[in-house]
Amino acid sequence: MDTAKINKIIESYNRDADCAIEMLLDIQDEFKHLPEDVVRYIADEIEVPLGQLYFVGTFYDVFTLEPSEDELPQKPIEAFMKQQNDKRIPSKPDAPSIVFRNMGNADAGEYKSFEKVLETMSPDDVISEVEKSGLLGRCGFGNPTADKWKACAKAVNDSSNPAYVICNADEGIPGAFAYKNIVESDPHSIIEGMLICAYAVGAKEGIIHIRNCYSQAIEQMAEAIEDARAKKLLGENIKGKDFSFDIKIRRGPGAYMNLDLSAMLESLQGKPAIPTASNVPLTEKGYKDMPTVLSCVETWMNVPVIIEKGGDAFKKIGNSGTKVVSLVGDIVNSGFVEVPLGITLRELIFDIGGGIPEGREFKAVQVGGPSGGCFPADMLDTPLDYAEIEKAGSIIGPGLIRVYDNSRCMVEAAKDSIEFLKSECFGKAAPDREGSVILFSILENISQGNGKKEDLDTLKSICETMSAASLSGLGKSAGNSILSTIKHFEDDYTGYFKN
Amino acid sequence: MIEITINKRKISVEEGTTILAAAESLGIKIPALCNHNILKPYGACRMCVVEVHANGEKEITTSCNYEIHEPIAVFTDSEEALNTRRGVIEMHLARWPNVPAIKALAKANGVDKPRYEHPLKNESKNACVLCGRCVRVCSEGIWEDIITFAGRGAERKVSMPFDKFYERCAGCGACAWVCPTGAIQVTNEANHPVRPKMIRNWGMKVTSQMITLDDQQCRMRKIGTGNLVEIMDDYDLLPTLNYQYGSHENAKKINSWVWQNEYFTQGLPDGCWYGCSMSCAHAIEKFELKTGPYKGRKVLVDGPEYETIAACGSNIGNFDPHYVAELNFYCDTYGIDTISFGTALAFAMECYENGVITKEHTGGLELTFGNKEAACEVLHQMSRGEGFGMILGKGIRNMKKLFIEEYGADLDFVEDIGMENKGLEFSEYVTKESLAQQGGYCMTNKGAQHDEAWLIFMDQVNNQIPTFENKADALHYFPMFRTWFGLVGLCKLPWNDISPADNAQTDEPHKIPEHVEGYCKYFTGMTGIELDSDKLIRMSEKVYNFQRVFNLRLGYGTREHDRVPYRAMGPVTNTEYESRQERYDKQLKEKVGIDPESMSTDEKRLKLREYREDQYRQLQDAVYKRRGWTSDGVPKLETLKKLGIDFPEVVEVVKRYPDV
Ligand code: SF4
């Protein structure tokens, strides 16, 4: 074992045990697997249990324990997403632009909103502006952003504990792929959003967690941070004021966390990304048990605009802002696009997406990725709005919109979704883990022609159990695709039954 | 306190209590597979779901990890909760149909045959159900983190790193003990105990007490014996400036919180005995030395324990924790006992301050109380065999002789303040107000240590042994009981540094009856020989008396050798008297029956001394009698006979003494 080489890797992270996963990423890179003696050595050197590193090594797809020259096998859905989702498609000509407003604009990085905050606003002013804007977390379950800030500010006040502001760009959920492009195109707005939040909640430290494989984005972000530091926008006593804040980049292996934020915090501490089970919110006890505001890339992008335009004005853009969505599947224009919230699914698919290719007809749309529900044609007028979509039986999540034409079988669609969730499930809690395995096997059984009518009730009941009892968001929403397809496309199921 | 309702019954709970715990206190049972009362909630099995109404909203949620922070209404068996629970149990049953724990839960909750086939069905009776108890106890309880989960999703399994036996496993068996299915079994019993289960069950009982109660009791896991510093200081028992006083305003600078927060590494497995859940051995990492041959180096300090903190701290007037640790490190490195060193140095310092010795004797060292640099220097001298270090290194008994015979010191003063018995320096408790502990220190075989008996709290604070007979009983029972630990080679700390939650309700709480019984079980489990507390004492009594005879053969072991330096009994100087005047005056009035009003301090001090020395004599009479010894402290023949150690050589030794 070349200890000098390994020591170098360890030292490059200041021997910080929190960075264990990053060290393993480097080791994987170097040796094309995680050699046992190296892992043992690192465990002893940085004083973390060997079992923790072993668990990490067996948990993430990016690691292998045996040497292999081949590229790691890609999951079918990931390959599919990469191919379909890596390009930006134009929105309507008059559509408002928030997230992509600075794309290709050399003026980016002026931090005018932050300066306005620093010069003229109190932390409470900032929070109330965000509250007025009606901004909802962009890639999760759409919780009000201002609520998080308020709770965090209160926790800091009550405890005088240090707070953390964190940006999630490690999310591996299909659809979050667009975040790579966002980071690459406008890293300064993310930093600015986080700065404003730090000012409002009283945080001194920020972390941007980026997927290791987004090397371009990491580079760009690192440059932007350096740039901001040079301009005294990050660091001690920013702009000569009694406010200090700095940000560091932490690379992540990328995991489908489905926005289980506590899971992400685990991975930031060198552990497998598995949700901890607690009803105490992260705003009180988050990263290192300290008050934490954790949001995705897209949410942060909105913050400077809210300050710039004012909360009331922001609220009037669409239904409180825009959403970046990824259009994939049987659609003419696939790729990602920023649209105002409130736009109907019909507009989205037919005006922006260009409709269904090759003269086939629209059959269904699945909103929210594999955890989302599938809607039939008569629901196409549902607006893309957090509350409306939830009412309709789905989530917006990170904005993956998959279209199915009439050659598709919705049992297969549901099966694909569940297959993905089954392989990505954390594995900790029984309903999440067993439920997805059982659902998949029942669906497979049906699609092989061995199903029976009662299976539908069984499926429904399992989905209900999972929705009520699961630990993770992934488990809770796993049933959406099945419940919605049984509801709207029951014929696809009964077609398989023999009698 | 927060008032909540569970199934419409009201209960007030402490904020942060879990729903599961609150329900349990009402006698309401909620099925819970992954939960275990000695472990932190984990939320994996999801069987413990209940319906919670809070702020007008209703949700189904797990109860084991739900902390109560506001008034809520809980329904453990609402239709929705029940259906969800059944759904979850059905999944378990489908995967592990033959595991008794799962079958029982299914039966109790009305789940029959699963409606589906589980593709990963495992028909073993001892299948692992992925509850994570083993992983958690190894981490939270034993701090070893050996056994771990591996894999993701359905691939998740319990494993050791790289899927093979991990040589660092302590083999403590805690994981097997908490496993609800028997998936982990202890197969290799290294020492071939006769009844391994008996030992394991008892061991785990203590482990579970450690994990759940230690934080509220002695904080052994966080700080070790150092937890005593502030307690001793509060009760005027912390030796200060060579045992003159029992407390000091600066004691807070070396109390347990300082060690816990600023010095000790936390959460590491025990360095003293692999797999021990008490983990009381604590260490300071990366400690930078200021003196001596390793000056400037960063080292690991093993400790300090309470005794070291007092000996190398308050007793020599040093309230700088750094120097306590420094002395600790060098004592360890040179192979010197920290207690003997500290106590001997405290004696030398008091002699220096009183002009008994001067710079001439110390080679220029300013040996005043609190001179921490000088303290280090003496220690280094000792290791090099140089200067005053050579004198101090010979211990108090030799120093006294030297000071009296060569330096012309006042015999009475030096004898009074030289804290040794049978040549062994006192350990670190002020015994002035505890007659029983004076006996505990000096009516010993080994000299002045608390390993044979530690009765201060029982005697002075809790007043549980008021009469001479009570005290004599205690000075019979405890030295015997504690000797037994040495006989069998077991650690004494799990006996009384952790107590069962209901110990106070027992007949003899100071003996910790449940734990005595536990030690008997260890013995019986290992050897197959039944043991109870009487037999245990009898075992030690043989050895203890034999040791006494051994002392006699070497010229020790009679009454005169059980003498106490007066500093351990009462105030030697007027300043000492006056510092606690109220207490001493009161005793003169109430116990001795004289009115101190018009007396000078000198007179009062002498009267008190007369009284206390007489008390000690009476105690000696009572103890010797109880131990079956003559009034000179020699084991009687009948005692030796009764114990079956009346071997000719033994009898020959004691026969030389009167009244045997
Ligand atoms: S025997 Fe003890 S140390 Fe070994 S895995 Fe089990 S709990 Fe951990």
Ligand code: SF4
């Ligand atoms: S081995 Fe036993 S304790 Fe550990 S997870 Fe499996 S069933 Fe639970």
Ligand code: FES
């Ligand atoms: S007991 Fe609550 S989740 Fe297992």
